[in-house]
Amino acid sequence: MNNSGGSGGDDMGFPDGGNSAANCPSSGMIANSISEEVPMMAMSSMSTLERPPISVDPFFTSGWDTLASLSHNENYGSSSLVSHGNFVGSSYPVLMDNQGFGRNGSTQLAQCLSDPRLQYIGSGSISEMVGGSFGLPELNHLANHGSLPNSASNINSSGCERNSEKGAQSCECQNSGEEPDGSSAGDRRRKRSPDPSSQYCSNKNNEGDNSDVLRLQNEKKQKIEQPESTDFSKHNTKQSKDDSSNDGEAPKENYLHMRARRGQATNSHSLAERVRREKISERMRMLQELVPGCNKITGKAVMLDEIINYVQSLQQQVEFLSMKLSTLIPGMSIDLEKALSKEAHSRGGGATNLALNPGMGLPHLYAQGVLKGTLPIMPSTDQYRPLSQASLDGELQALYNMGFDSISGRMKPEQRM
Amino acid sequence: MHSASSIKQKFLKKWIMGLQLCNSSKKNMTIMERRKAIKLSADLALASVRNCTTRWSRALVASASQNDDNQALLQHIIGSDAAKHKKASIDVVANSTTSVAKKIASKKILKRSWGIRRVRKLSNGALKDPPYSIAKRLVKKRTQLLKNLVPGGESMDAISLIEETLDYMVWLRAQVDVMRSLARASERLDGK
Numbered sequence: 001m002n003n004s005g006g007s008g009g010d011d012m013g014f015p016d017g018g019n020s021a022a023n024c025p026s027s028g029m030i031a032n033s034i035s036e037e038v039p040m041m042a043m044s045s046m047s048t049l050e051r052p053p054i055s056v057d058p059f060f061t062s063g064w065d066t067l068a069s070l071s072h073n074e075n076y077g078s079s080s081l082v083s084h085g086n087f088v089g090s091s092y093p094v095l096m097d098n099q100g101f102g103r104n105g106s107t108q109l110a111q112c113l114s115d116p117r118l119q120y121i122g123s124g125s126i127s128e129m130v131g132g133s134f135g136l137p138e139l140n141h142l143a144n145h146g147s148l149p150n151s152a153s154n155i156n157s158s159g160c161e162r163n164s165e166k167g168a169q170s171c172e173c174q175n176s177g178e179e180p181d182g183s184s185a186g187d188r189r190r191k192r193s194p195d196p197s198s199q200y201c202s203n204k205n206n207e208g209d210n211s212d213v214l215r216l217q218n219e220k221k222q223k224i225e226q227p228e229s230t231d232f233s234k235h236n237t238k239q240s241k242d243d244s245s246n247d248g249e250a251p252k253e254n255y256l257h258m259r260a261r262r263g264q265a266t267n268s269h270s271l272a273e274r275v276r277r278e279k280i281s282e283r284m285r286m287l288q289e290l291v292p293g294c295n296k297i298t299g300k301a302v303m304l305d306e307i308i309n310y311v312q313s314l315q316q317q318v319e320f321l322s323m324k325l326s327t328l329i330p331g332m333s334i335d336l337e338k339a340l341s342k343e344a345h346s347r348g349g350g351a352t353n354l355a356l357n358p359g360m361g362l363p364h365l366y367a368q369g370v371l372k373g374t375l376p377i378m379p380s381t382d383q384y385r386p387l388s389q390a391s392l393d394g395e396l397q398a399l400y401n402m403g404f405d406s407i408s409g410r411m412k413p414e415q416r417m
Numbered sequence: 418m419h420s421a422s423s424i425k426q427k428f429l430k431k432w433i434m435g436l437q438l439c440n441s442s443k444k445n446m447t448i449m450e451r452r453k454a455i456k457l458s459a460d461l462a463l464a465s466v467r468n469c470t471t472r473w474s475r476a477l478v479a480s481a482s483q484n485d486d487n488q489a490l491l492q493h494i495i496g497s498d499a500a501k502h503k504k505a506s507i508d509v510v511a512n513s514t515t516s517v518a519k520k521i522a523s524k525k526i527l528k529r530s531w532g533i534r535r536v537r538k539l540s541n542g543a544l545k546d547p548p549y550s551i552a553k554r555l556v557k558k559r560t561q562l563l564k565n566l567v568p569g570g571e572s573m574d575a576i577s578l579i580e581e582t583l584d585y586m587v588w589l590r591a592q593v594d595v596m597r598s599l600a601r602a603s604e605r606l607d608g609k
Contacts, residue, residue, distance in 0.1 A: 280575055280576055299552075301556050307586075308559060311582065314586065318589065318592055318596065321596035324600050
C-alpha cells in the first residue's frame, strides 16, 4: 500500500494540479520530505515540487509513521518544522483513517476540510497565517508546498514578500538601486514595509476567524485562489526577484506587481486601481510629515486642503519677502556684498538647524524627519516670528500698504537713494 | 545639512546675479517692478539650482521664457546649461499646449459621459455611499486647486502631482528661508 499509495499520491498530486484533495493528504508528506531541504528551499520553489517523488518514498515505506518522522523533523533544528509538525500532526489522525491517499477524492476533501488546520492548508492562506505566527521564511515555503501547486508559486512569492517585509536589506538595496532618488528608497521601503505586513496580519486574522466558521466554503476559496494564482503566474518568476511587490516602485519594469488579497477582485483593472491608490496614499503620508501639524489628519480631502493652504502660504511668503526686499534693497550691488557676508555669518549658525536638504531628493528628506528641522527654523527668525501662517495675511497687508506708500517716495528706500 | 546650506548659497548667488542684472538694465524701477524682478530672479535661480529635473522647475523656466522681456535674465541665470534647459522648457511648453488642446477635447467627452455616469450612479446608489462620492468630489476639487497652485501641474495625474507638490513645497521653503535671511541681513545693514 505504501509504495503504490506513494506513487499514486505523487501522480495525483503533481500532474493534476487542480485536485486539491490529493494535495491535502500529500501535503504532510511533501512537507516532511521537504523538511530535509529547508535551507535549499529558500532558493528554489519549483524544483522542490519535482523532488518529492524521490524522497517521498522513504516516508511511505515507513508507513504512516509520520508522527515519528515529524518528531524526527524536529531534529532539523528549525522551529518552523516543529510548529508545522504540530499542526499537521493533528490532521494525521484524520488522514490515517483514509486508505489510499488521494484515491477517494471527495472523502479526502471532506475530511481535509473537516480539519480546521487543514483548511488553512487548502485555502492557501497558510503562508500568511503560519508565517505570521512564527515569522520564518522557511515556514512559508513549507506551507507553500503544502498547498495547491497552482497557488504554491503564488504563496512562495508571498513568502518572498515576507522576506522583504521582515526587513531584508538586500531587497531594499536592490530596489533602491532602481529608484531615481536612490539614497532614500531604502528609507521609503522601510517605512512602507510595515504597512503591508500589518495589512497581511489583519487579513490573516480575519481569515482565521472565517475559516473556523466556514468549512464548506473552503472549497470555493480554493477555487478563488486558483484564478488568483493564474493571474499571477506570469508575474511569478519576476516576483521572487522583485521583492517589494507591494511597493510597485520599479521604474525599470513597466508593470507593477501586486498581490490580490483574499476576497478582493482580481480584475486587472481593479488591481491597477489598487496599486495606484496605494501609491497615492503613500505619498500623502510623506506629505503629511512635511506639512506641519498634519500628523493627526487622516483622509485625502482634509490632507489636500492642508497642503493647499500650506503651499499657498509659502507662495504668499515669497511674495511678501520679495516685496520687502524690493523696499530694502534698491541699491543692489554694494549692499548685496555686505549682505552676503553678513548673511554667511548668520547662516553659519543657522545651518546646523536647517534640516532641509532638497538637493538629495525628496524621500531622503522625509525619512530624516523634516518636521524636526523646520521647527527650529521658525523660532530662529525671531523678527519674523509673527509670520506664522495665520497672521501672514495681516502682515502682508501691512507690508503692501507700506509698499504702496513708498511708491510716492516717502519711505526709506527713496531716502537712501 | 551641508548640502542644504550649499544649495541655498548657490541659490542665493544666482539670485543675486539675476538681481544685479536686472538692476543694471533699468535704473529706476518702481516697487512693483522691483518686486517682480526679485521674484522672477528668485524663481529662476531656484529652478536652475534644481537643474530643471523636476517638472515644476521646467514649467517655471518655460513660463518665464515665454515672456520675451526676461530673455536676458533667463540666459544669464541659466547660463551654461542653456541648451538643456531650453530643450526642457520647450518640451514643457509643447506639452502644455498639446495638453491644453487635449484637455479641451477630453473635457467635452467627459461632460458627455458625466450625464451618463450620473444616471448610472443614481441607479447604483445603493452600492456607493453618498459620503463616499462627496469625499471623492471634494478630493477632485482640491486636486484641481493644487494643480493650479503648483507650476506646471495642470497636466499631471494625481500621483506625480503629489510628488511634484512635495518637491515644490520643499523648495518653496528653501526659497523663503533664503529670502528671509537676506532681508534680515540687509535690514541689519541698513539699520546700522
